[in-house]
Amino acid sequence: MDGTLLNEQSQMTEATKEACRLLRESGCKLVISTGRTYKSACLPIDGFPFDGYVCSNGATVHDANGATVQETSLPADMIQQALHTLRQIPLYYELHDTESNRWMVQEDRERIELLIQDDTSIEGLSLRRFAFYEWARVTPFAELMERIKTGETRVVKLFFWHPIPDELLSVRQKLEQWSGEAEITSSGRHNIEVIPKGVSKWEGLAYFCKKWGLSPEQVMMFGDAENDREALSQAGFPVVMDNAAPAVKELARFIAPHHDEDGVAQFIRQHILAGG
Template sequence: MSEKIRLAAMDIDGTLLGKNKKLTDYTIEVLDRAAAAGIHIVIASGRALQAIPETLCRVEGIEYVITSNGSSVFSLKNQERIFEKDMTSEQIMMILDFYRNYECPMEIFIKGIPYTSEEYFRFPERFGAFGSAAEYVKTTRNPVKDIRAFAMEHKDEIEGINFIMNHMELKTEMREKLEAMGGIYVTSSVPRYIEISHGDVCKYAALKWLANELNICPEEIIAFGDGENDLEMIQYAGIGVAMENGIDRVKKAADRIAPSCDENGVARVLEEFL
């Protein structure tokens, strides 16, 4: 491995995983080889810890997982939350007050566990989640009867909130209002989501914290991503890599473009440094 690269950070959906949501043997082999060469392998996802694919958690070379768009960093070996930046109770109250005017599903993340309403959990197709997306909801979310009351009860320990959108016009309206509130981080990893965290949170901030803990400078980091929530991380890394299937904004900010997630793009670029 190049002496410059000491840490490789990578998104999951649309980056490590393609349309079939499976990690290929080739990618696992390259990640293990990189780790054996002394590179810290870090997953950086909008997912909560409980929603990280089991196949990824079993890859021996992966040490750390940045979750909930940077609200948490977990040591994968012992499942310990080593960095946390939850939303404040005031932010939660502000968002719940805003949410009174809308009927879209809501998800909340608490200590790595994602919760959502029973209706969305049972019938995700009603809200635009079909096929693998519907399966993802049913296998990773924990249903509660009254998600608003549940959020109120846990307002002091929420990592982040997702709103699930089935109509893009409504998403635009809600996002503009949320961003106008200030003090919160608003992003979108996939078109159906509005993702909200503390204003000091993003993948870049969590990655910077972890790099400082490991005494690694930005020039020694390579980062891979495809979506809006990967932008700051791509800009921070010494080598920012956007996937061919990524959005234009991320590709313009990147130092180079990798083959698509369906072509083992992460592994093919990372292997160049081996």
């Protein structure tokens, strides 16, 4: 979604909605594939009727009406160990659960707010608007750890963010000790996302391929980031956005225009609906 379907204001424009509507009318199935939680994914599409949703990088999969059809959570002991280690570093972090809740530790909230209060990027503004004031469930550290230990809260993703990308290098290095239990990926230069081992956007999309009797060769995947790598590698028609990093562009069969120029809509109209 971010950096692909949505523009710089995190909006699905009317031009993109119309192109997607025409694509659905032609008989294609449209699936959102995102690092966002389901609730967060629904915000910018403003009710557009997608046929399915692969969320939290594939850790949760939802059908057209939002019902969860597949979910995978991180090991409770791994989460506890990782947070005990990483919450000592001055960075923003959240825990996302199977119910689309975004959890924050009460003792760390003030420090986190200071970290992002001066950030004026779209991502920084979104963090303040959605995580702090509308989405986050804030709870004491000990209480959150107990919820995770008992299984009352099942976490599907750890999200780490810092305004200076280089500051995340040491975070990624520390996370490598749990690489046998989790996948470490990213949806942008400023974040690191930790998801269950074996989970990816492609694994989520595979659910819909099986449901609809489609082969990988019949799938077109739009993407721009590291967390799109598996899906772009497996899809028969990998389309990478012009704003993507060079390493991701190496996976492309086609390049779509920049995401802030309605790149997905332009590609759909010029290369699919036009019979290209």
